[in-house]
Structure formats: C-alpha cells, structure tokens
Amino acid sequence: MAKGNDKKLVKEITSMDEDFAKWYTDIVKKAELIEYTSVKGCMVIRPYGYAIWENIQKILDRMFKETGHENVCMPLFIPESLLQREKDHVEGFAPEVAWVTYGGNEKLEERLCVRPTSETLFCEHYANIIHSWRDLPKLYNQWVNVVRWEKTTRPFLRSREFLWQEGHTIHATAEEAIEETERMLNIYAKFCEETLAMPVVKGRKTDSDKFAGAEITYAIEALMHDGKALQAGTSHYFGDGFAKAFDITYTNKENKLVHPYQTSWGVTTRLIGAIIMTHGDDSGLVLPPAVAPIQAVIIPIAQHKPGVAEKAQELMAKLAPSFRVKVDLSENSPGWKFAEYEMKGVPVRIEIGPRDIENNQCVLVTRHNNEKTVVSLDNLSEELERKLAEVHDGLYQKALENRENKTYTCLSIDEIKTALEEKGDGFVKAMWCGDEECEDKVKELTGVGSRCIPFEQENLSDHCVCCGKPAKHMVYWGKAY
Amino acid sequence: MAKGNDKKLVKEITSMDEDFAKWYTDIVKKAELIEYTSVKGCMVIRPYGYAIWENIQKILDRMFKETGHENVCMPLFIPESLLQREKDHVEGFAPEVAWVTYGGNEKLEERLCVRPTSETLFCEHYANIIHSWRDLPKLYNQWVNVVRWEKTTRPFLRSREFLWQEGHTIHATAEEAIEETERMLNIYAKFCEETLAMPVVKGRKTDSDKFAGAEITYAIEALMHDGKALQAGTSHYFGDGFAKAFDITYTNKENKLVHPYQTSWGVTTRLIGAIIMTHGDDSGLVLPPAVAPIQAVIIPIAQHKPGVAEKAQELMAKLAPSFRVKVDLSENSPGWKFAEYEMKGVPVRIEIGPRDIENNQCVLVTRHNNEKTVVSLDNLSEELERKLAEVHDGLYQKALENRENKTYTCLSIDEIKTALEEKGDGFVKAMWCGDEECEDKVKELTGVGSRCIPFEQENLSDHCVCCGKPAKHMVYWGKAY
Numbered sequence: 001m002a003k004g005n006d007k008k009l010v011k012e013i014t015s016m017d018e019d020f021a022k023w024y025t026d027i028v029k030k031a032e033l034i035e036y037t038s039v040k041g042c043m044v045i046r047p048y049g050y051a052i053w054e055n056i057q058k059i060l061d062r063m064f065k066e067t068g069h070e071n072v073c074m075p076l077f078i079p080e081s082l083l084q085r086e087k088d089h090v091e092g093f094a095p096e097v098a099w100v101t102y103g104g105n106e107k108l109e110e111r112l113c114v115r116p117t118s119e120t121l122f123c124e125h126y127a128n129i130i131h132s133w134r135d136l137p138k139l140y141n142q143w144v145n146v147v148r149w150e151k152t153t154r155p156f157l158r159s160r161e162f163l164w165q166e167g168h169t170i171h172a173t174a175e176e177a178i179e180e181t182e183r184m185l186n187i188y189a190k191f192c193e194e195t196l197a198m199p200v201v202k203g204r205k206t207d208s209d210k211f212a213g214a215e216i217t218y219a220i221e222a223l224m225h226d227g228k229a230l231q232a233g234t235s236h237y238f239g240d241g242f243a244k245a246f247d248i249t250y251t252n253k254e255n256k257l258v259h260p261y262q263t264s265w266g267v268t269t270r271l272i273g274a275i276i277m278t279h280g281d282d283s284g285l286v287l288p289p290a291v292a293p294i295q296a297v298i299i300p301i302a303q304h305k306p307g308v309a310e311k312a313q314e315l316m317a318k319l320a321p322s323f324r325v326k327v328d329l330s331e332n333s334p335g336w337k338f339a340e341y342e343m344k345g346v347p348v349r350i351e352i353g354p355r356d357i358e359n360n361q362c363v364l365v366t367r368h369n370n371e372k373t374v375v376s377l378d379n380l381s382e383e384l385e386r387k388l389a390e391v392h393d394g395l396y397q398k399a400l401e402n403r404e405n406k407t408y409t410c411l412s413i414d415e416i417k418t419a420l421e422e423k424g425d426g427f428v429k430a431m432w433c434g435d436e437e438c439e440d441k442v443k444e445l446t447g448v449g450s451r452c453i454p455f456e457q458e459n460l461s462d463h464c465v466c467c468g469k470p471a472k473h474m475v476y477w478g479k480a481y
Numbered sequence: 482m483a484k485g486n487d488k489k490l491v492k493e494i495t496s497m498d499e500d501f502a503k504w505y506t507d508i509v510k511k512a513e514l515i516e517y518t519s520v521k522g523c524m525v526i527r528p529y530g531y532a533i534w535e536n537i538q539k540i541l542d543r544m545f546k547e548t549g550h551e552n553v554c555m556p557l558f559i560p561e562s563l564l565q566r567e568k569d570h571v572e573g574f575a576p577e578v579a580w581v582t583y584g585g586n587e588k589l590e591e592r593l594c595v596r597p598t599s600e601t602l603f604c605e606h607y608a609n610i611i612h613s614w615r616d617l618p619k620l621y622n623q624w625v626n627v628v629r630w631e632k633t634t635r636p637f638l639r640s641r642e643f644l645w646q647e648g649h650t651i652h653a654t655a656e657e658a659i660e661e662t663e664r665m666l667n668i669y670a671k672f673c674e675e676t677l678a679m680p681v682v683k684g685r686k687t688d689s690d691k692f693a694g695a696e697i698t699y700a701i702e703a704l705m706h707d708g709k710a711l712q713a714g715t716s717h718y719f720g721d722g723f724a725k726a727f728d729i730t731y732t733n734k735e736n737k738l739v740h741p742y743q744t745s746w747g748v749t750t751r752l753i754g755a756i757i758m759t760h761g762d763d764s765g766l767v768l769p770p771a772v773a774p775i776q777a778v779i780i781p782i783a784q785h786k787p788g789v790a791e792k793a794q795e796l797m798a799k800l801a802p803s804f805r806v807k808v809d810l811s812e813n814s815p816g817w818k819f820a821e822y823e824m825k826g827v828p829v830r831i832e833i834g835p836r837d838i839e840n841n842q843c844v845l846v847t848r849h850n851n852e853k854t855v856v857s858l859d860n861l862s863e864e865l866e867r868k869l870a871e872v873h874d875g876l877y878q879k880a881l882e883n884r885e886n887k888t889y890t891c892l893s894i895d896e897i898k899t900a901l902e903e904k905g906d907g908f909v910k911a912m913w914c915g916d917e918e919c920e921d922k923v924k925e926l927t928g929v930g931s932r933c934i935p936f937e938q939e940n941l942s943d944h945c946v947c948c949g950k951p952a953k954h955m956v957y958w959g960k961a962y
Contacts, residue, residue: 033604033612036611037555037556037602037605037606038560038561038563038605039556039558039560039593042557042558043556044553044554044555044556044558044602044606045553045554046553047551047552047553047621050551050552050553050554051551051552051555054552070531070532071528071531071532071535072525072526072527072528073525073526073531073534073644074518074525074628075518075520075523075524075525075642076523076595076628076642077520077523077579077642078520079519079520084518094585095586096585097584097585097595098558098581098583098584099581099583099584100579100580100581100583100595101580101581101582101583102579102580102582102584102592103578103579103580103641104575104576104577104578104630105576111583112520112579112593114557114581119524121518124518124519125516125525128516129516140528144626145557145626147557149585161557161558163554163555171912261646344769351491364563404955449501464646
C-alpha cells in the first residue's frame with residue numbers, strides 16, 4: 001500500500017465496511033470510470049471506464065462469432081403499436097420507457113418509444129425476411145444503447161441509459177432454440193469466470209421473475225463483496241409466443257406453414273459494476289487482467305537519477321507488443337503514483353530503481369494482495385505473463401471464498417433469519433415447493449428473494465423451507481442489486 | 482458476368498444509367514445491406530451491411546488511437562436548456578431533433594432531445610473535468626447513434642437515425658486546435674483513399690455551409706458515379722465559442738483563468754452509401770477489399786465430381802487465417818452463385834473444378850472488371866494478396882477517372898451551364914469572389930452549390946465566375962447528396 005502523505009488519494013474514499021454504497025460511488029468517480037451529467041440516470045462513461053467495456057466487447061464478440069452469430073443494428077425507436085403486439089412484453093416494459101412525441105416542431109402521429117429491448121423490432125424484421133426452412137436459423141446480435149426510465153439509479157448497476165448486447169435468434173424447432181438459450185448462458189458463465197474472474201451460479205428464474213414474454217429465463221447470479229446478489233446475464237427462451245404475436249411463419253421441409261421458435265440473451269455495462277463490487281477494496285478498483293485497460297504500470301524509483309527513466313522506457317518498449325502497459329514518468333512522487341494506480345486497479349505495478357538496474361532486476365507488485373516479487377529483467381515478459389495469470393486465479397479464488405463464506409444452507413425460515421442476522425447478507429440455499437405464495441412469503445419474512453433455481457441441484461431436504469410441503473427445487477435466495 | 486438463366490438475380494436490379502436512385506435502393510436491398518422498418522427513415526442494418534461498418538470502425542478506430550484519441554460514451558439525451566446554450570448551434574439543430582417528453586407515464590419537467598450531435602454534452606463534461614493546463618488536451622471520440630428528423634430519407638445517405646463516430650477535442654491554444662482539425666481531415670482523406678479506394682477533395686466549407694457553431698468547417702468531398710457530390714467527412718474548428726457559452730475555463734501556466742479551444746469531427750454510415758455509389762455497377766455492389774466482409778469466395782465447379790468439394794474446402798482452410806474468405810458448397814448452380822456474389826460485391830471469386838485440380842490451379846476472377854487469371858495452387862495466398870491489392874488500385878483508378886471525366890473547369894456561368902448540360906452532373910471548378918450573394922446566384926442559375934474551397938488551389942482566372950470582381954478562391958461546385 002502507498003504510505004504517508006501519498007495516501008491522500010486513497011483516504012478520500014469511504015471504507016467498504018463503513019458504507020458499501022458510498023464506497024462504490026466513490027470508486028466509480030475516483031477511478032474515473034464515469035461522470036454524472038445533468039440528465040438523471042444518464043452518465044458519461046469516461047475513457048478508463050469505456051476501455052474496460054471495449055475489452056469486454058472484444059472478447060464476448062469473438063465468443064459470439066465463434067458460435068456462428070452475426071451482428072446487426074436495429075432502429076432506436078419502436079412505434080407504440082409495435083411494442084403492443086405481444087401482451088406480456090408490453091405490460092413488462094411500457095411503464096418504464098421514454099416516449100418521443102415530437103420530431104422537430106411536429107407532433108408525431110404515433111408515439112415512438114426509445115427501445116428498452118428490441119424483441120419487437122427483431123420480430124418485425126424476422127417476419128419480413130423468413131419464409132422457408134432454408135432461412136433458419138438466424139443467429140443475430142447487436143451492441144447498442146437502451147433506455148429504461150428507472151426511478152432509482154446507480155452508475156452501471158441501474159441507469160436510465162445503458163450499453164449492452166442483445167442476441168436474438170430464431171430457429172426451426174423448440175429443441176434447437178432451447179439449446180441456443182442454454183449455450184449462450186454457458187458462454188456468459190465462461191466469460192464471467194475465465195475473463196472477469198467472477199464465479200457465478202447458473203440457473204433458471206422462477207416464473208414470477210421471468211423476462212416479459214419469455215417461457216424460460218436462465219440467469220447467471222454472482223455474489224458481490226457485501227453479500228448481495230447481482231444478476232450478471234440472462235438468456236430467454238420464448239417458445240413460439242412472439243412468432244405467433246408477430247405472425248412470423250415459414251414453410252417447413254414438409255411444405256407446411258409453421259411458426260419458428262425464438263430466444264434472446266444479453267449482458268450490459270452492469271458487468272463493470274459487478275467487477276467493482278466483486279474485486280474492489282479500500283484502496284480502490286481491482287481489475288481482472290483480461291479486461292484491465294492497463295495491465296501493468298511501470299513506475300521509476302528515483303527517476304531523476306541517471307538511466308532510470310531511460311530504463312523504464314526500455315521496459316515499456318519491450319512489454320508493449322504483448323501487454324497493455326504504461327510507464328508513468330510524470331513529476332508525481334512514486335508514492336503518489338502507487339496510490340493512483342491502486343485506485344485505478346492496475347493488476348501489476350513494476351518498480352524499477354537504480355539498485356534494481358544495477359542488479360538487472362525489477363519488482364512486480366500485485367494489486368489485489370500487495371505481494372512483491374523480484375524478477376530478472378532477462379525474462380520480464382514471461383514473469384509478467386505468469387504474474388497476470390496468477391492475479392486472475394487469485395481474484396477468482398478470493399471471490400469464490402467470499403461467496404462460500406456467505407452461502408448459507410437453511411432448512412427453515414428461522415434458520416434463514418438467523419444466518420442473515422449473524423453472518424450478514426449472502427446467498428441462502430433452501431428448498432422450495434414451487435408455489436409462488438411461498439416464494440413471496442420467504443421474501444416477506446426474511447428479506448431474501450429467489451435468485452435462481454440452480455442447474456446443480458442439491459437435495460437439502462424433502463420439504464419446502466416455507467410451507468413444509470414436498471420440495472421441488474433447491475433455490476438460491478438473496479438480496480438483489 | 483453470370484450467364485443465361487442464372488442472371489435472374491442480376492436482372493432484378495434497375496440499370497444505373499436508367500435510374501440511378503432506383504439502382505441504389507435496389508442494391509441496398511438485394512445485396513442485403515438493409516431492410517426497411519415501420520419507422521420512416523430508420524432502417525435495419527443487416528449482417529452484411531453491418532460487417533462493412535465493423536470493418537470501417539476497426540480501421541478508423543485504430544487510426545484514432547494511434548493519434549492519441551480515447552473513446553468515451555456520452556448520454557443519448559440532451560436537456561433542452563443545455564442544447565440552447567450555444568446560439569448558432571441550437572438554431573442549426575433544434576428544428577430537426579426528436580423530443581422525448583414522457584418517461585413511462587410521467588410527463589418530463591424538461592424535454593430531452595435525442596442527440597443529433599454531442600457538442601453540448603462534451604462541453605458540459607469538459608466544464609466539469611478541466612481545471613488546469615495539465616488537464617489539456619483531451620482527445621475524445623465516441624462511436625454512437627444519433628437522430629436527425631429529416632423530411633426526405635434514403636438508406637445510409639440520409640436517415641433519421643444513423644451510426645457515426647464523433648471526435649470532440651479540447652486544447653490549450655487555437656493553433657493546437659486548428660492543427661487537430663486539419664490532422665483529422667487528413668486521416669479521413671487517407672482512410673477514404675487507402676481503405677475505401679475513393680478519391681476525395683480536401684477543402685474548407687464556405688461560411689454559409691459551416692457546421693452550426695463552427696468557426697471553420699473542413700470537409701472531404703467525393704464524386705459519385707452519377708456526377709453528384711457527396712460530403713464524406715467533416716472536421717470543425719470551434720475557436721473558444723463553445724467554451725465561452727459553456728463556461729469552460731482552465732488555469733494556464735501563467736496562473737490566469739482562460740478559455741480553451743475546441744474541435745469536432747465525424748464520419749457516418751453514409752460512407753457505405755459512398756462505397757455503393759463510387760464502385761457499384763449494374764451487376765450490384767463492388768466492395769473495396771479492405772472493408773469487404775468476404776474478400777474472396779471459393780466456388781466449386783462440377784462440385785458433384787469426386788474431390789472437388791474437398792479441394793474447395795482445403796483452399797478455404799488454407800486461406801482463412803489470412804483473408805476473410807467463404808466457400809459456397811450449396812446446391813445452387815455455379816452461375817447462380819456467380820451472380821449472387823457479384824451482387825454482394827465480393828472482390829475476388831475463386832473457381833475450382835476437376836480440370837483445375839488436375840492442373841494444380843484455380844481461376845481468380847476480379848469483380849470490378851471480370852478479369853480472369855489462372856494461378857497455381859502452390860502460391861494461392863500470395864496470388865490472392867496481390868490480386869486484392871490490384872483490385873484496390875483498380876477501383877481507385879476507375880473512380881479517379883470518373884471524377885476527372887466529370888470535373889469541368891469553367892470561367893463563366895454560361896460555361897457552367899453548358900458543361901453540365903453536355904457532359905452531365907459533375908464537379909465544376911470555378912473562381913469565386915467570396916461573396917455569399919454570388920455563391921447563391923451560381924446555385925440559382927446553374928443548379929450547383931459550393932462544395933468546398935479546396936486546399937489545392939489553382940488560379941483559373943482572376944475573376945469571380947459570377948460577378949467578375951477579383952476572385953479570392955477556386956471553388957469546387959456540385960450537386961450534393
């Protein structure tokens with residue numbers, strides 16, 4: 001950690017134990033991820049924050065393309081009548097959309113909503129372009145902004161405008177569509193674990209928590225440092241409900257006119273919030289190496305001494321082809337720089353001073369555990385690569401431990417209450433009969449709602465934690481962001 | 482060209498000489514670049530069209546980053562009061578913005594416009610984050626959608642929603658800002674010529690044609706196949722006008738509070754329209770290799786014969802690491818496939834049949850001139866690379882010749898009229914006194930407006946083409962898209 005006066009930067013953020021919400025907003029500002037604007041719930045994503053999003057995009061986009069998906073771009077606006085075509089869908093979204101009513105000085109004949117999600121637009125398009133079984137499947141995705149008029153907003157976690165990708169696919173059979181829905185959930189889980197170093201639980205949402213218009217909603221749920229759950233990605237199976245509402249048909253191989261089956265799936269800039277709350281600490285942000293805009297920062301020690309700045313630049317030049325690396329030759333003190341890059345969550349700091357140069361070495365300091373390793377300059381690239389892999393694993397393990405320490409197996413409502421009271425917020429694993437009444441009652445009595453019915457089921461008991469009747473599922477419960 | 486019955490696809494497009502506008506819309510539909518939606522002026526950019534845009538983005542984004550620019554993301558919405566802060570700017574844009582007046586069921590206290598451009602948002606942000614000379618310059622860019630409520634719309638060329646990048650930079654001095662404005666115009670010109678194979682004229686807009694709020698607007702102008710001019714990119718110098726309107730100040734090295742200087746610059750999905758109208762022909766689209774989603778398509782001849790499909794796949798595997806390549810093993814006839822990929826503008830077709838295999842060769846056919854070259858399979862990669870470079874040069878030359886054939890040097894209004902009547906639409910080079918009245922009169926009398934005052938000036942005569950008074954500039958005049 002940075003020392004003495006140089007900790008000025010660090011001191012300015014609230015401790016996470018003291019006020020987690022304040023700690024969070026301190027970080028998004030101090031690490032220069034966002035800046036507020038005069039439009040409530042709409043933010044500026046600053047270069048450092050946007051670079052994280054670009055890295056997320058690049059990796060996910062590659063995963064989508066490798067599984068046969070193509071990018072498209074649908075319009076920003078949805079005519080009110082189009083939004084209303086699917087009953088459940090409009091009920092879910094109409095209350096929270098922004099309406100455009102004027103174009104220039106002219107009142108529009110029909111109001112247009114700013115897309116909160118684009119199922120209706122994809123359906124209109126699919127109805128136009130799909131005629132025969134030869135036209136199926138279509139595996140489309142788009143990277144766009146969407147708007148939902150939320151009452152309470154928080155940067156990245158719940159903003160009125162956010163960036164996301166939304167996949168929309170259409171298939172000849174239900175089986176194929178369900179397979180796609182599951183495939184994409186698995187891709188999200190793999191991405192969260194292998195790229196963001198964030199363990200997730202894969203599961204199905206209960207009926208009360210499904211996406212508006214979906215038959216099945218799958219989700220990945222992550223546990224944040226404060227014990228609250230965050231839905232990090234969702235994948236929906238629509239059956240042929242949308243196809244029927246939007247009159248999408250195709251001629252199958254038997255020459256019969258039938259409806260196809262659809263899916264949609266998405267992750268958002270919320271993932272940046274998840275990264276902050278999974279890995280961050282009281283010194284600021286901690287970034288997983290795979291998405292960190294700067295993977296390593298080189299800081300010269302006693303840089304006024306002959307040869308130091310030059311050596312730092314030499315290391316930079318050596319590492320730049322393989323890593324996202326920066327050298328800081330500014331006039332700030334080393335301690336000030338340490339604090340700055342700690343705040344920005346740079347995974348590895350490389351210190352190089354006169355004595356290091358003499359010994360043909362430098363010091364690698366890992367952000368998440370402040371561990372120092374002296375390495376030879378001869379194999380710096382290899383050492384840095386190994387260190388970044390170590391950081392990823394370390395972050396993942398730390399997050400997994402946090403989740404395990406905060407996952408409570410409970411067999412009764414009282415056990416849930418006691419666990420939450422004694423150990424604080426976390427995931428509760430408990431059995432459920434499948435009845436919505438019990439789901440509501442658990443939430444009412446204990447404060448935790450159902451997060452998902454995990455694919456990996458355990459038989460904790462034969463009885464619903466609420467009514468005692470035969471249990472159908474083990475459910476993860478939690479307080480949600 | 483494809484022959485006989487296989488020309489079905491081709492036959493369906495209007496000839497460009499017959500009806501250029503119809504030819505254009507036929508192509509955007511038949512090449513599957515876009516599909517219309519129920520919102521006038523808003524289109525679906527389909528996978529093939531979006532892939533072109535992704536390639537444009539990738540190359541331009543690299544050029545921006547290499548010159549020190551960082552990406553950010555500003556909000557979609559601008560409060561009415563914020564839009565109104567700079568007088569010229571609001572006058573220019575207010576009549577053509579879409580207004581959001583409701584969020585869910587609640588009427589908003591203040592209307593929000595959907596960004597038509599984001600100067601005002603960047604200014605608000607800069608006022609927040611810039612305090613000292615140490616904070617300058619900021620070289621920001623964003624890739625986003627914008628909305629302008631146009632009356633008449635055409636896919637890519639003039640749509641109500643379009644995609645673009647908008648760079649917004651802020652500098653300590655006017656000199657630095659002007660240098661940036663020119664640097665970015667040069668980057669655009671380089672990109673158009675070296676990536677899109679599209680020659681452009683670099684110049685300055687006349688005062689009547691400047692961007693709303695700008696002191697200087699630079700533009701690159703290209704001449705389309707039909708002799709109409711298309712503004713392909715613009716770069717604006719704002720002086721300190723916006724900084725004053727938005728109260729952006731910084732403390733300079735002399736410890737005085739002063740205003741910084743700003744620029745903005747942008748190119749849009751309109752570039753796709755420019756590609757179509759620069760290179761396309763009566764068989765469809767013709768794509769420059771650098772942005773073509775498919776650079777080469779392998780088409781087996783007599784693919785039912787043993788070994789042909791396998792060989793085609795083998796070539797595909799060999800080329801795939803270095804090129805964007807596709808093999809078409811569908812049941813369609815070769816002729817049908819030829820026509821399909823001609824329509825889609827794939828730069829090179831690779832034909833491979835039984836006799837080719839016997840001779841260890843294949844045939845490369847270039848889309849833009851239908852030239853066939855037999856090449857050995859042993860050095861197919863090198864041959865394809867050379868061929869793609871040849872295609873680029875060929876496209877550029879063809880476009881340049883078209884422009885040269887359609888550029889008329891005129892010394893009087895009558896000469897302008899005659900040239901346009903006899904040779905058709907094109908660029909008119911003529912001298913101008915600098916008076917707005919003459920500018921308007923030329924347009925009124927001849928139909929061509931000023932496109933730009935080119936950096937490369939020629940002294941065609943000493944007199945204004947209109948009033949005969951001393952000429953200040955040589956101007957490119959034309960009919961504009």
